[in-house]
Amino acid sequence: METIKLLGDGDGEISQGSIMVPIDDLDSVSDDSPNTVDELAMELATIQQSAKRIAVIGSRNLAITHQQIIETLVTALAKQGNTIITSGGSSGTNAATIRGAMKANPDKLKVILPQTIGQQPSDVQDQLIGVPNIVEHPDRAMMTLADASRICNREIIDDCNQLICFLSHTSKTLHGAIEYAEEGHKVITAFYLD
Numbered sequence: 001m002e003t004i005k006l007l008g009d010g011d012g013e014i015s016q017g018s019i020m021v022p023i024d025d026l027d028s029v030s031d032d033s034p035n036t037v038d039e040l041a042m043e044l045a046t047i048q049q050s051a052k053r054i055a056v057i058g059s060r061n062l063a064i065t066h067q068q069i070i071e072t073l074v075t076a077l078a079k080q081g082n083t084i085i086t087s088g089g090s091s092g093t094n095a096a097t098i099r100g101a102m103k104a105n106p107d108k109l110k111v112i113l114p115q116t117i118g119q120q121p122s123d124v125q126d127q128l129i130g131v132p133n134i135v136e137h138p139d140r141a142m143m144t145l146a147d148a149s150r151i152c153n154r155e156i157i158d159d160c161n162q163l164i165c166f167l168s169h170t171s172k173t174l175h176g177a178i179e180y181a182e183e184g185h186k187v188i189t190a191f192y193l194d
Helices: 036-048 064-079 092-104 122-127 145-158 172-183
Strands: 002-007 013-021 053-058 083-086 109-112 162-167 187-192
Touching: 053 064, 053 092, 053 145, 053 172, 064 083, 064 092, 064 162, 083 092, 092 109, 092 122, 109 145, 145 172, 162 172, 172 187
Parallel strands: 053 083, 053 162, 083 109, 162 187
Antiparallel strands: 002 013
């Protein structure tokens, strides 16, 4: 550890003492990662954009209060001119996202389905009525829903510059989606619900 002394404004040292900063814990840029500055600049530019393409994905099993928070957040994001990208779902994150975006501006919502509308449960099909931008994947009709959903999450992430994910610490699929977003240098906000 290295001791860093806090200095006053010309009157000498601050009498509070010193701060111990472990040198090993400091992030460093190695010679084998020359793109780090470029990646940070890209992330900063994304954050500063006035209108973004924001993907919202997450757990299906959410308390109603969490769904209301997601719906309110998405409504605000869509009203600010952001495009919201999500998947279909009768409950949880996707359903709350669709409700929020539809309240604000249906034209700012893009729903990417893991398979087709016909393969969705009837309540999901009902929720998608009036959504102007739905992407279906009949080529995934024979896949399991779990496999099609993993591919769908990647497609949603590829289409955004920022990811908002609502998940629990035990959600392997959503942790995998976050890792994929990190590899793609997306701006990520993860809300852990447990």
